[in-house]
Amino acid sequence: MKKIILLTLLALLCFSLFAVPTAKSLFFADSYMLRANGVEALYWNPAKLAIHQHIDLWLPALNSGIQISNNSLDLDTYNYFVTQDTLSTQDKELILNKIDGSISVDGSASVSVFGITLGNTAISSSAHMYGKGELSKDFLLLAFYGNTEEEYVFTKANNNASLISYVDLTYGAGDFKIPFIPENYPQIKAGFAASLLAGVQSIDTQEFDLHFSSTMEEGANLHSEVLLRSGVGGMGFKGLLGMYSEITPWLEAGITVDNVLGAINWNIANEVRRFSASADSVYISNIEEDIVQTSNEKEKIGSFTTKLGTEMRLAALYKHPIVTVSADWVQGFSESTVSSKVGRLSLGAGFLPVPYLPVSVGISLPNSRHPVKVSYGVGIKSKGNEFNLALQSFDSLVPGYKSKGFSFGVATRIWF
Amino acid sequence: MKAFIVLLIGILLLFSACEIHKPSLPVWDIELAIPLVNELYYVSDLVDSVNIIVGENDLVYLTGSGEVDTPDIGRVALSPNINESGIPIPSGVNQDIDLPFYDSADNALLTYGELASGSIRIRFNNVATETQMLRVSIADITSSNGNPLTMTYDGSDEWQIIDLAGYHFGVYNSMQDLSSLDANLQTSSSLPDGTILGTMDIMLNDELEFSVFQGRLNHLEVGLNSSSASIDIDYPNDIDQAITLSDASLQLDVINYMGFHCEFEGFFEARRGEVVERIQIVDANGNNFQIAPADATGPGFSSLAFDNNISALMQIMPEHIEIVDAKFTVDSQSGYGTLRQEDRIRANYTVNAPFRFMLHEHTITVEEAVKINISQDNRDYISNDLLEAGLEMQALNRIPIGGWARAYFGDTPDIDTTDPETYLFSKQLELHSSETHPDWQDLERLTLSRSELELFTQAEIYLKWEFSFEESQSLVEVYAGSGDYIAVRSMLHGKVRINTERN
Numbered sequence: 001m002k003k004i005i006l007l008t009l010l011a012l013l014c015f016s017l018f019a020v021p022t023a024k025s026l027f028f029a030d031s032y033m034l035r036a037n038g039v040e041a042l043y044w045n046p047a048k049l050a051i052h053q054h055i056d057l058w059l060p061a062l063n064s065g066i067q068i069s070n071n072s073l074d075l076d077t078y079n080y081f082v083t084q085d086t087l088s089t090q091d092k093e094l095i096l097n098k099i100d101g102s103i104s105v106d107g108s109a110s111v112s113v114f115g116i117t118l119g120n121t122a123i124s125s126s127a128h129m130y131g132k133g134e135l136s137k138d139f140l141l142l143a144f145y146g147n148t149e150e151e152y153v154f155t156k157a158n159n160n161a162s163l164i165s166y167v168d169l170t171y172g173a174g175d176f177k178i179p180f181i182p183e184n185y186p187q188i189k190a191g192f193a194a195s196l197l198a199g200v201q202s203i204d205t206q207e208f209d210l211h212f213s214s215t216m217e218e219g220a221n222l223h224s225e226v227l228l229r230s231g232v233g234g235m236g237f238k239g240l241l242g243m244y245s246e247i248t249p250w251l252e253a254g255i256t257v258d259n260v261l262g263a264i265n266w267n268i269a270n271e272v273r274r275f276s277a278s279a280d281s282v283y284i285s286n287i288e289e290d291i292v293q294t295s296n297e298k299e300k301i302g303s304f305t306t307k308l309g310t311e312m313r314l315a316a317l318y319k320h321p322i323v324t325v326s327a328d329w330v331q332g333f334s335e336s337t338v339s340s341k342v343g344r345l346s347l348g349a350g351f352l353p354v355p356y357l358p359v360s361v362g363i364s365l366p367n368s369r370h371p372v373k374v375s376y377g378v379g380i381k382s383k384g385n386e387f388n389l390a391l392q393s394f395d396s397l398v399p400g401y402k403s404k405g406f407s408f409g410v411a412t413r414i415w416f
Numbered sequence: 417m418k419a420f421i422v423l424l425i426g427i428l429l430l431f432s433a434c435e436i437h438k439p440s441l442p443v444w445d446i447e448l449a450i451p452l453v454n455e456l457y458y459v460s461d462l463v464d465s466v467n468i469i470v471g472e473n474d475l476v477y478l479t480g481s482g483e484v485d486t487p488d489i490g491r492v493a494l495s496p497n498i499n500e501s502g503i504p505i506p507s508g509v510n511q512d513i514d515l516p517f518y519d520s521a522d523n524a525l526l527t528y529g530e531l532a533s534g535s536i537r538i539r540f541n542n543v544a545t546e547t548q549m550l551r552v553s554i555a556d557i558t559s560s561n562g563n564p565l566t567m568t569y570d571g572s573d574e575w576q577i578i579d580l581a582g583y584h585f586g587v588y589n590s591m592q593d594l595s596s597l598d599a600n601l602q603t604s605s606s607l608p609d610g611t612i613l614g615t616m617d618i619m620l621n622d623e624l625e626f627s628v629f630q631g632r633l634n635h636l637e638v639g640l641n642s643s644s645a646s647i648d649i650d651y652p653n654d655i656d657q658a659i660t661l662s663d664a665s666l667q668l669d670v671i672n673y674m675g676f677h678c679e680f681e682g683f684f685e686a687r688r689g690e691v692v693e694r695i696q697i698v699d700a701n702g703n704n705f706q707i708a709p710a711d712a713t714g715p716g717f718s719s720l721a722f723d724n725n726i727s728a729l730m731q732i733m734p735e736h737i738e739i740v741d742a743k744f745t746v747d748s749q750s751g752y753g754t755l756r757q758e759d760r761i762r763a764n765y766t767v768n769a770p771f772r773f774m775l776h777e778h779t780i781t782v783e784e785a786v787k788i789n790i791s792q793d794n795r796d797y798i799s800n801d802l803l804e805a806g807l808e809m810q811a812l813n814r815i816p817i818g819g820w821a822r823a824y825f826g827d828t829p830d831i832d833t834t835d836p837e838t839y840l841f842s843k844q845l846e847l848h849s850s851e852t853h854p855d856w857q858d859l860e861r862l863t864l865s866r867s868e869l870e871l872f873t874q875a876e877i878y879l880k881w882e883f884s885f886e887e888s889q890s891l892v893e894v895y896a897g898s899g900d901y902i903a904v905r906s907m908l909h910g911k912v913r914i915n916t917e918r919n
Binding site (some may be wrong): 084088 | 435447808
């Protein structure tokens, strides 16, 4: 049991360290589909790959982002918790009231390796890691109050962890005009990107069942079964199809479908680890040495495939000489480490108060899985390059003690 | 550029303004509920087949058994009175002489006997010098190899004393009274036949002691060894004041190694302080019990049953029971029989008292306080982490006995349950009889506060029990069938401090 908890915590920690499709998206709280161009368009909308008609260059690590967040606890609560000598009932309630059903932690990171555009094509590589974990509120109730209920049931629905990391090598082409569009209709351009994925590691929870009861009539009973599947080394593919149209000189609209045929086949070192524990009708009066039967079995398995859930993104961008405003709606078609079936709306705005000083803000509205996310970005721009920094706050308009997570991004572009 | 730096500094300030404290877990308290026990305690588990047994219809009996016996019967004494003197001794004859043999005390008629001690005397007087051979033999007295006792003139006129130890009288199992001894006189001499050669005297009038006796006895009494015929009952903790037994029975299995019928007479006497209860040990018709004799196949067995006869004795809850004035009597009514000196009568007695009694409300205090040692680890745990403890209990009592038990806890062994100064606290549990509470009973929850738990931080603590039965309105019977049990289930509740630094 101890090993299970440790592994779960480790997994949660790992998941918290990585994510983000490209760093620049952090600047607009992911309302970025119609803002991405150049190499970045390979990951957001390849139709806009050649929009600037110059060579765009990505250098290693200069386009990187990291995100850590959870759905329940802010920094204030964390500080309060770790600075208390003794936790009163009110303190416990303060923490528990912030949790709705379960505490989930998300993390993602991306690090650029290289990238270059050549005409309407581009090639790039970047490393990605996505992870998420979820723990039922009942675990905290147990930890804070003890087993005040007669029965506890934990399932995979609220208790799981998954992690996937890979490096992509992506080629894409865009700026293709959709034929047969009537002349008086806005031009629609399309693009595609195809990524070869070199899987680094995958961990996912296949089973999580834990049943614990403690009654006078039946004693203490424990039945748990946790199955973690992991894979190291794999190959995969994903495709991104995108279209956009400049409806008016001030308004663009676009649509993308990401992770098309997205999957990684893990085939080098794969295993499943099964942790099980059981104890039946345990009473102190009949305790023997081994009251809990535990097993920790590791088994090599053959190759398996992790599907990257397909996502559709709809976006609109309003352009003004000094301000741009965008809205993105992302909707996954399946639950996976990189996708969610719960849709999300993001809004972004970019300003250029002075020609060399781009400023951005963004907000991603909350849904049942994620708190509101607010981005602030600032950069310095000159002819041929720009450098940007962005900060993101979760569940708080201003990054601070009320934030339930932070993201930090660095974006550097060179073009000529 | 300046504006960018200002904004960058602003963002960094936002970051740096947030202080993130070093991870450290506080201390908090949780409630733990741990199942303690869920057991059926069967009455039949009390049955040890030695002191507690199951009788008919699964009724439980308290049983006690013992053994009483008599001393060895010893030798049977017989006092003959043969004193013949001046018996003429003719020459050249083979003459029979009849010696009358009887018990001068008139207590025994011998048919056969093996003599342990005794002697016969013979003297030859004025025997003629021409006498060549003079011999007297008694066919009814034989040596161990079957030769008759033979006495020969040896030239002396002094008394010859012949030790008869080891000689046999009569014929084994003949059961023919040996009323006379057949003697035979044989002589030869150089004198003409019929010539008187002299005279002789024969005396057999000392007491003869037989190690084996066959015949009839007119009267023989054998008493019990008194030390083995008594039972002392030590009722623990005055429990006798809380219970009145309803009835009891006694069975006496007598093993008679004597080859004689005999009659048993005696009394059971029970004492409780000054109260003495005595009953005569007789059969249902008021007659003394007759004890069967041993025979060729082995000792005689007689089973004497006193059904419910000793109830009166048990109802005073005696502290001492004794068989008094007890004896086995052999008399002329007993007929012919056999006795050996090592013969005795042994009796195995069994007292059965069914678990059928009246219960009285009487507080019973266990005299000695129990010492409980608490390990250092547990003391540390209780001292540092355990804030409160409680015991939630339910019981299903299928036995018609109820009562309460109270535990007194203190830090010295000198706990006086009537003096609160001598103990720190007490806890009570009450369990009602199945007669009044046939279903599950919620027993009063036992709780230990933090201050009470402080006692358990000491290395040694003391516990003294006090209990009482519920007064029963009628006779209570306890059975040991599969449905006679007390089911107990309980949950231990503890308020525990979580201190990860210490843990």
